[in-house]
Amino acid sequence: MLIDWFTVGAQVLNFLILVWLMKRFLYQPILHAIDEREKRIAAELGDADTKRAQAENERNEFQKKNAAFEKQRAELLNQATLDAKIEGQRLLDEARKAADSLSAKRQESLRNEGHHLNQTLRRRTQQEVFAIARQTLSDLANTSLEDRLCEVFIRRLSEMDAKTKPVLAEAFKTAIEPALVRSAFELSADQRSLIQNALNETFSADPAAQLRTGIQIRFETAPELISGIELATVTGQKLAWSIADYLLSLEKSLDELLKDQDKPLAKVMPELEVNSP
Amino acid sequence: MRLSPDQIIYWQHGFVTLNATIVFTWGLMLVLVIGSKLITLKLSTDLQRSRWQNFLEIIVTGIEKQIEEVGLKEPRTYLGFLGTLFLFIAMASLCTVIPGFEPPTGSLSTTVALALCVLVAVPFFGILNQGLGGYLKSYVQPTFIMLPFNIISEISRTLALAVRLFGNMMSGSMIIGILLSITPFIFPIVMTLLGLLTGMVQAYIFSILAAVYIAAATRTRKPSHKTLNNNPT
Incomplete structure (x- = not known):
């Protein structure tokens, strides 16, 4: 007979013991380690995700701020350039006006002076001429x-x-x-x-x-x-x-x-x- | 002609016999348990881990995946039983390369014992999943007439399990023994390699069949009886 029933019973017992031992020493620790690791990886990934999201947010915010700053700077620069141009134009105009008026005044005074001189000269000449004429004619009379x-x-x-x-x-x-x-x-x-x-x-x-x-x-x-x-x-x-x-x-x-x-x-x-x- | 390691008896006292089957089984148990213990002593939960731990993790997760693919929803419930079945048979086959080793699975007593364990485990897990009534009802499905056939199938498949494993393991040892007497040099080595392959395949077949039987017993449960055992195993 190939089947020894005592051996069968012993083997059943052996196998059940082996199952328990293997559970105790192999499956539980290994599965526990795997679970722990998975948990850890998941936690790390979650953490990384959070950090990445945070970094993304910060980057976006920074970019936004940067863009706003650039825009503001450009606006200010434009405004300043415009102001400077206007101011420069105004100063130039003023200077030109002042120069114009000065030159006009000078011309006016020159002309007046010339005119006066002319007038005086003419009057004097006229008077002299007439005086001479009168004198001559009365002398001749x-x-x-x-x-x-x-x-x-x-x-x-x-x-x-x-x-x-x-x-x-x-x-x-x-x-x-x-x-x-x-x-x-x-x-x-x-x-x-x-x-x-x-x-x-x-x-x-x-x-x-x-x-x-x-x-x-x-x-x-x-x-x-x-x-x-x-x-x-x-x-x-x-x-x-x-x-x-x-x-x-x-x-x-x-x-x-x-x-x-x-x-x-x-x-x-x-x-x-x-x-x- | 010795067909089974049962026939090698080291010690006997009346009914109690200490034969090679039991002794080699203990040896395998020792190797498995001590090996597991040694490797799991320094388990790391970090990303960095030892090669042996990786090896064990691959085996354990591989078994888990196989059980899941068969159709069992909670593979960890069955991992202890089915995984140990596979590891024990595979280890027994693997150790045949050691000279003088007699695989305990080459004994019909061992295979019968394993088949009996499966025979008990199937209703055990079935009842655990769907209750006693639900499990017993599966015997009269689809009709009451099927009850004897179901019972016959239950017994016959247990017998088939036992005999299939025994036949394969025994024949492997037998063929090597016969070939040794005919062509003592190269051919037995080839047959030993073939025996290794056969042993692995048998270990896989045995545990997969056990998983399929258990899955068949737990599959017909009703939605109202979702009493799953959530013990991590």
């Missing part, structure tokens, strides 16, 4: 000149234009007082009669004057006329020929010319007539 003056006056009377003549004739007609004839020198009796005759002739041509015997006149000496004769009616009409008139007229026109040069844009004043009608 004598009896023969007076005769010439008288002749010229008489010629002018006769050459009087058609417009002036009736006006003067009307004045003589309505005059109560005699007309005034002024001259630089005392006129001689010949000269006076010549003038009287000339007046009579001139205005006797007029039908209104024919009614009268003659034109009433009186004579007066006026040295300021320099050289010349002037006929003035009571109503204000005046017929004159004198060097002083010429000089006055010349002076006036010179003054106007100077004024025009000073103010080129100003309108040219209309020339005044020396003789009023």
Whole structure:
């Protein structure tokens, strides 16, 4: 018989003991070690995950902060650059304005100075010229000149234009007082009669004057006329020929010319007539 | 012709006999237990560990995985029983390379004892999982007529387990013995290698079949009887 039942029982017992022993000495410790290790690995992985997440968070935060900082810096820099540019422009403008105004002032003062000098020079020149002219003419004036003056006056009377003549004739007609004839020198009796005759002739041509015997006149000496004769009616009409008139007229026109040069844009004043009608 | 190490008797006192089977079984037990003890003395729970610990871990987790693949949900419950079965048979086969060693699994008494253990373990785990009623009900599934067939299958498969292991182990030793007398030099070595392979395969088959039987006994449990034994083994 191949089966020994005692051996079978012994082997069953042996096997059960072996099972217990193996559990005790092999499976439990080994499985425990494996479990411990797995737990440990899991814990470490979890820890690593946590740390990684934390690191990630921190990195993100840092990046965010960094980006914000960069942005802020760039903004500040831009702002500063802009401000500096504006400030620089403003300073430049101010400086330019100041320089402009200074230069304008300087130009103005230069011009004024020049102008004044010019003015003074001109005035002085003018005065000198006229003074010389007056002096020369008064030095030259004598009896023969007076005769010439008288002749010229008489010629002018006769050459009087058609417009002036009736006006003067009307004045003589309505005059109560005699007309005034002024001259630089005392006129001689010949000269006076010549003038009287000339007046009579001139205005006797007029039908209104024919009614009268003659034109009433009186004579007066006026040295300021320099050289010349002037006929003035009571109503204000005046017929004159004198060097002083010429000089006055010349002076006036010179003054106007100077004024025009000073103010080129100003309108040219209309020339005044020396003789009023 | 000696067919079993049972026939080598060292000591006998009436009914009690101390034969080679028992002695070599003790030897194997000693080797297994002392080896485990030595290796697990300095177990490390760190990532760094000894090669022997790695070796044992591979074996233990390998067995665990195999049990799980058979279909048992809580492999650690069965690890003690099935793992020891495998390790004992595999160790017995492995030790055949030692001259003068008689594998205890080459004795029909041993294989019968192991088969009887499986025969008891199947209802034990079955009842543990689904209760006595639930387990007994599996005998009359799908119909009451199947009860005798179920019982016959239970006995026959136990017998098959015992005889299969015994036949293989015995034949291995036998063939080597016969070949030694015919071609004493090279051929027995080849046959020894073949015997090693056969022994490993048998150890695997024995424990896998035991696992399958237990799985079959625990699989038909009802959802309301989820009384699992959570003892870590």
